[in-house]
Amino acid sequence: MGERVRALREAAGLRQEDLSRAARAAGLAWPRSKIAQLERGDKALSAEELLLLPVVLGWVLDRPVPWRELVDGDIALSDQVTIAAADLSRYMALPLAELLAVRASDxxxxxxxxxxxxxxxGIPAQPPAFAEVLAASGEAEYRAATRLKESGEVYAAISAHLWGRTMSAERDDLAEESGAAAAGLTAHRGRAARTLDEEVQAFIRKE
Known part of the structure; x- marks a missing residue:
C-alpha cells in the first residue's frame, strides 16, 4: 500500500508535507515522518486511518481515490485474520469515501x-520560518501540541515565532548548552522540553 501511496503522490508532483497537511486537516496526527513511514511500509494503519486514507488522497489529488488503486492481494488485519483486497474494496467502496469527503472538514x-x-x-499565520518549522516537526512537536490542545500547525507557528525553529531543535540546543555528559543528556532534554512547554503556555496565556 505504501508504494501505491508514494507513486500516486509523486505522479501528482506532491510532497510528503502536502499529504501530511491534508491528513491533519482530516483529523489524523500524521506529521511528514508518518507519511514517510507509511510509504516505506513501516506504519501499520488503524481502522480509522484505513478509512480516511482514500479521503485524504482524494483531497490532495483532487479526484476520488477508490481502494482498488491502493491495495492488491491479501491484507493482514491481525496475525490470524486476513482479507482479500477485492473484498476490502467492496466494503470500503467509493460512495462511502465520497460521503466522508463531504462531511469532513474542508x-x-x-x-x-x-x-x-x-x-x-497575536502572531501571523505564517511567520518567518513557518514552512521550515512545520516541515521539520515530528512526534515531539505533535505530542506537545496535543498537550496544549492546539493543532500542529498552530504549534509550528508559535515555535517559529518564539524560536525560529522546532521545539526539538531548541530543546536539544538547551540540553547541550547545559554541559551534560552524554549519559545525562536525555534527562536534560526532558527538563529543557518542560521549560519550553512552560514558555509556550505562558505565551498562550499572554503572561
Missing part, C-alpha cells in the same frame, strides 16, 4: 481556523 476551512487562532495569539 482543508481551506481548516486553514481559516488556523489563521484565526494565530490572530488570537
Amino acid at each position: 482543508p481551506g476551512e481548516v486553514w481559516e481556523r488556523i489563521r484565526g487562532r494565530c490572530a488570537e495569539l
Whole structure:
C-alpha cells in the first residue's frame, strides 16, 4: 500500500508535507515522518486511518481515490485474520469515501481556523520560518501540541515565532548548552522540553 501511496503522490508532483497537511486537516496526527513511514511500509494503519486514507488522497489529488488503486492481494488485519483486497474494496467502496469527503472538514476551512487562532495569539499565520518549522516537526512537536490542545500547525507557528525553529531543535540546543555528559543528556532534554512547554503556555496565556 505504501508504494501505491508514494507513486500516486509523486505522479501528482506532491510532497510528503502536502499529504501530511491534508491528513491533519482530516483529523489524523500524521506529521511528514508518518507519511514517510507509511510509504516505506513501516506504519501499520488503524481502522480509522484505513478509512480516511482514500479521503485524504482524494483531497490532495483532487479526484476520488477508490481502494482498488491502493491495495492488491491479501491484507493482514491481525496475525490470524486476513482479507482479500477485492473484498476490502467492496466494503470500503467509493460512495462511502465520497460521503466522508463531504462531511469532513474542508482543508481551506481548516486553514481559516488556523489563521484565526494565530490572530488570537497575536502572531501571523505564517511567520518567518513557518514552512521550515512545520516541515521539520515530528512526534515531539505533535505530542506537545496535543498537550496544549492546539493543532500542529498552530504549534509550528508559535515555535517559529518564539524560536525560529522546532521545539526539538531548541530543546536539544538547551540540553547541550547545559554541559551534560552524554549519559545525562536525555534527562536534560526532558527538563529543557518542560521549560519550553512552560514558555509556550505562558505565551498562550499572554503572561
